Amino acid sequence: MKIGQLADKTGLSIQTIRFYERKALLAAPQRTQSNYRSYSDEALKQLLFIKQCRSLDMTIEEISLVLETRAKPDNSCETVNATIDKHIDDIEQRITELNALRRSLVSVRSTCADNKKVKECGVLHQLESIAETRTTPKNII
Amino acid sequence: MKIGQLADKTGLSIQTIRFYERKALLAAPQRTQSNYRSYSDEALKQLLFIKQCRSLDMTIEEISLVLETRAKPDNSCETVNATIDKHIDDIEQRITELNALRRSLVSVRSTCADNKKVKECGVLHQLESIAETRTTPKNII
DNA sequence: GTAAACTCTATACTTGGTATAGAGTCAAGC
């Protein structure tokens, strides 16, 4: 199967598939005489797995780790579970941060009604006051 | 004041300050004879303003817009409020998405106990099953 | 035979910075 068909079947773009190959998530496939990539059904399965992981917002690195673990059926799946657990933690933390951020924004926003002029704008005044700067999260997620 | 002092006073890194200058958030300062940047207190204020906006996770573009509006004291502050409102909306949407994501992850995770082998791992099985792929958010925030 | 559709590689772009390299400048101590 050529890359276009694989893209159709997976719903991923052709560039994304090539990108995953470069990132070593997907093994480099065989090539036709004209140097076109030629994929097996295994590749399709692999890509759907990757897509599923990405839909859970796992990073390429996390997926890489999971794929590596998966390759050895008799190993413990501990690292997979640990990856998911950490990922859940990260997301929970990010939710907490965003909630705090939302509260700050709502608070700032509440200081200005509509139809004011710039010089009277409470929001701008708020932004000028050097409130104890909340250290904002590196937005990983 | 030289850039190092400004960095100390604002808590921003020297590179970040130069980066903001390149992005036109901060006006290019005067230069000494030896081509060192020489800042006024205005620049300090401006940077603190920018830092405050960034701490609210506003993008460079949003900050740019707000700064532009702020420059005209008699204009309406409508665009500022609109920017904040949209920003709040975006964050609320992102929180909703992350909550959904968290539920999915917890659900996947619940299918595997500890100390299983890869071939028995419920999490891996879940990831293989081609569940209706939740279209995952482009993580803007 | 030719045009459309497909594929290839390589490269640049996105965001908000961070991290170098290599060169120049300044102040202090000897």
Add this chain to the structure above:
DNA sequence: GCTTGACTCTATACCAAGTATAGAGTTTAC
């Protein structure tokens, strides 16, 4: 006067997870 260390300058590359292009070659349909 000279050296050393701290500072600054520009330019460039890097991060994640792709997306978008240019320019070339290939296959397919008519």
